[in-house]
Amino acid sequence: MKVILLAAGYGTRLYPLTKDMPKALIKINKITILDRILSELKNETCHLVTNNKFYNHFLQHSMGQYSVINDGTSSNDDRLGAVGDIIYTIKIKSINDDVLIINTDNMFGCKIQEFIQFAQSQPYSVTACKDMQHKDNVRGRFGVVVHNQNNIVTQFQEKPSEPLSTLASVGLYYIKKKDLNFMKECAQRSADNTGDMIQYLVEKTKVAAWPFSQAWSDVGTHDSLKEASLLFKTR
Numbered sequence: 102m103k104v105i106l107l108a109a110g111y112g113t114r115l116y117p118l119t120k121d122m123p124k125a126l127i128k129i130n131k132i133t134i135l136d137r138i139l140s141e142l143k144n145e146t147c148h149l150v151t152n153n154k155f156y157n158h159f160l161q162h163s164m165g166q167y168s169v170i171n172d173g174t175s176s177n178d179d180r181l182g183a184v185g186d187i188i189y190t191i192k193i194k195s196i197n198d199d200v201l202i203i204n205t206d207n208m209f210g211c212k213i214q215e216f217i218q219f220a221q222s223q224p225y226s227v228t229a230c231k232d233m234q235h236k237d238n239v240r241g242r243f244g245v246v247v248h249n250q251n252n253i254v255t256q257f258q259e260k261p262s263e264p265l266s267t268l269a270s271v272g273l274y275y276i277k278k279k280d281l282n283f284m285k286e287c288a289q290r291s292a293d294n295t296g297d298m299i300q301y302l303v304e305k306t307k308v309a310a311w312p313f314s315q316a317w318s319d320v321g322t323h324d325s326l327k328e329a330s331l332l333f334k335t336r
Contacts, residue, residue: 102198102201102221103148103201109172115320124206129208134206142213153173153174156171197278198278206272206319208316209316210315211315217275229313230246230269230271231269234267246310253310272295280305286301318333
C-alpha cells in the first residue's frame with residue numbers, strides 16, 4: 102500500500118489565514134491537521150501532492166516523513182483537480198499498488214489504521230463515511246454515500262438538496278490496485294472531485310462503505326475551523 106496525501110488546494114474560503122499557508126499546516130489546538138494524520142501513518146510510504154505556491158512549505162515540514170510532489174499549478178484556474186492530482190502522483194511515483202487517499206484538510210476521530218485493516222480485508226475499494234444522523238446535516242453541505250444492506254455503495258450524491266442517506270463522504274479512500282485503471286479513465290472524464298471518482302468506480306465495479314460515528318471535521322471555512330477546535334481538543 103502507498104499513501105497519497107492531497108494538499109493542492111488554495112484554501113480561499115479561509116483567507117486571510119491561508120493566504121500564505123496551506124490548510125494542512127493550520128494548527129488546531131497546537132497540532133497541525135497534517136501532523137494528526139501522519140501520526141497514524143508511521144512506517145507507511147507517503148506521497149504528498151501540492152501546488153507550486155505551497156511546495157516549499159511542505160518541503161520544510163516534511164522532515165523525511167513523506168515525499169513532496171509539485172503538480173506545477175499556481176491558481177484555481179489551472180489546478181489539476183483532486184482526481185487529476187491522484188493520477189499525476191501515481192504516474193510520477195510509478196505506483197502499482199493499493200492506494201490510501203486522504204484529503205489533508207479533514208480531521209478524523211476514527212482510527213485510520215482501523216480503516217486500513219478493514220479495507221485490506223475486503224475484495225473491493227472502500228470509502229469511509231461519517232454518519233451525520235440526520236439528512237438535514239448533510240443536505241447541500243457534503244457529498245453523500247448511499248449503500249445497500251451489504252454495505253456496497255450504490256450511489257454518490259454531490260452536496261444534494263435531497264440526500265438519500267445520512268452518510269457524509271470524508272475524504273478517506275482505499276483504492277485497490279485492480280481499480281487504478283478505472284481511476285485513470287475517471288480523470289479523463291472528470292478530474293475535479295473525489296466524489297466523481299467514487300461514482301465512476303460504482304459504475305464500473307464495486308465499492309464498499311465504511312461508516313463510522315466518531316468525530317470528523319472538514320476544515321474548509323472559518324466556522325468549520327472553530328468547530329474542529331472544539332471537537333479535537335486533544336489527540
